[in-house]
Amino acid sequence: MLPLVAAVSLALGGCSYLTGKDGYFRDKSEDYAAEQTYGRLTLPEGLNPREMPEYLRVPEQAETSGKIVGEVPRPDQRIMRTADEGYSVQRSGDQRWLLAEKSPEKIWPQLVRFWDVSNIPLSASDAKQGVMETQWIVMRDETSKDLVRRLFGRVVGMDSTEPQEDRFRLTVQQGVRAGTSEIKLEHVSRALGSEEKAVWRDGESGTNTSLEAGLLNEMLVFLVQNADDQSVSLVAQTLSIGDLSALIYDGNGNPVLKISQPFARSWQAVSVALSEAKIQVVDQNRSAGVFYIELGDEKTDKDDKKGFFSGLFGSSADDREQAPKTAYRVRVSPLGEEVQVTLEKDINTLPPVDVSEKVLQSIKSHLS
Structure with missing residues (x-):
């Protein structure tokens, strides 16, 4: 019996030595409560302290002139419809483009249908070059119910100082990876009735990046919702x-x-x-x-x-x-x-x- 008591005492003593108050593996979670507070560190005269930036500064609340009317455009997003089919809006600086996990010949008919559903007629459609352009159209129509015009009203507004007409250009090209497509959108506007010709930027960021970004995201949603469309453009196959x-x-x-x-x-x-x-x-x-x-x-x-x-x-x-x-x-x-x-x-x-x-x-x- 005595040897057993001695063994238990020795074991308990050993645990106390390791994990007790003065043990090697003691609990240190409450040590902060016993710490002393010291004054701010001061530098000797002649040395200028470096100002510490506020990395986690809370921004001030911006003042608004009134209540926000209408819907907010969609943020840039990525949607994976299946494991092998995804759509995302990519961004580099002010430039944005839509990346689709589909080859150009498969995505082309869906983009043509997007403009058709939006009641925006095309003036040029060259599947071989991967370019489609809309006609000059009046976008500031508050009574219209189609997607593009509603988006235009939310982003640009209907209170333009003078009547304008707008035009869009869509460029489709083979992505960096095989079986993908990159879709870029450009927008230009002019005074209503003007004979000024459209000057395209060829990839450079435009003056209304919010509109182009919003339209790309709406286009992304449309492509996902109509992804089961199996039509293929034989002409667009030359975009490889x-x-x-x-x-x-x-x-x-x-x-x-x-x-x-x-x-x-x-x-x-x-x-x-x-x-x-x-x-x-x-x-x-x-x-x-x-x-x-x-x-x-x-x-x-x-x-x-x-x-x-x-x-x-x-x-x-x-x-x-x-x-x-x-x-x-x-x-x-x-x-x-x-x-x-x-x-x-x-x-x-x-x-x-x-x-x-x-x-x-x-x-x-x-x-x-």
């Missing part, structure tokens, strides 16, 4: 990057793949094309615009009947392991609003023309 590319030749007869898209889109498209063409990429340097690839030699020991193209890329894992590899570089060079894609062995050496042609043609055929 593959149809905006061409294999040309420079002054020395060397093949060049020209892509009429900015560098960011072209780089992503070429990256996807290399993967789909099963061209082995061993490294890449986006800043330098270079993909480092490896290609099999023209002939293999296992099968002399294989063509040149299959020799380049290999038709099986065993062939690729046994065939010797040659290092090449796929260079993506920006040139204004387009890029040029070339193949080289190193910075000073170009491969044979037939090798460049087949590699670049393979990339072109897999651009999407």
Whole structure:
């Protein structure tokens, strides 16, 4: 019995030593109550203290001239309709655009229907170029019940100093990722009856960004609500990057793949094309615009009947392991609003023309 009591006492004593008031793992949650308060730290004369900014400053309440009338435009939003189909309003500075997880040929008919439902006639609709423009219309109509005019009244107001008419331009282009679309909206206005022509900004932010942002968000909701529309524009299929590319030749007869898209889109498209063409990429340097690839030699020991193209890329894992590899570089060079894609062995050496042609043609055929 005595040994048991001694063991229990020892165990309890050990717990007190670890977690008790003076223990090593004592409870420190109430220590703040015993802390002393000291005066503000003062600096010696001759030293100027640095003013501490108020990072969590509460803004002052803005005074309003009157009661807000009407609805508030929707905030920028993102809606995932399914795991693979989402819509979002993207923003960079004052610029906004609608990103849809649908290809241009699928989104185009829905956008045409959006203007039709809004009772806004189109003056131009070029699916091949991805541009649609509305006619000049009077938007400040308080009796109208269509979506766009109601939004216009909420954002711009109906108390313009003079009658005006407005016009919209919508640009649809292939997104950076395959199977996506970027939709940009532009708005211009002029005095009613004026003969002034519309001057589009070509991507620059406009004077009424609130209107454009509100309309993009309303357009997003419309696309989600009508996402089951399965109609496809066959003409708009040409908006893919593959149809905006061409294999040309420079002054020395060397093949060049020209892509009429900015560098960011072209780089992503070429990256996807290399993967789909099963061209082995061993490294890449986006800043330098270079993909480092490896290609099999023209002939293999296992099968002399294989063509040149299959020799380049290999038709099986065993062939690729046994065939010797040659290092090449796929260079993506920006040139204004387009890029040029070339193949080289190193910075000073170009491969044979037939090798460049087949590699670049393979990339072109897999651009999407």
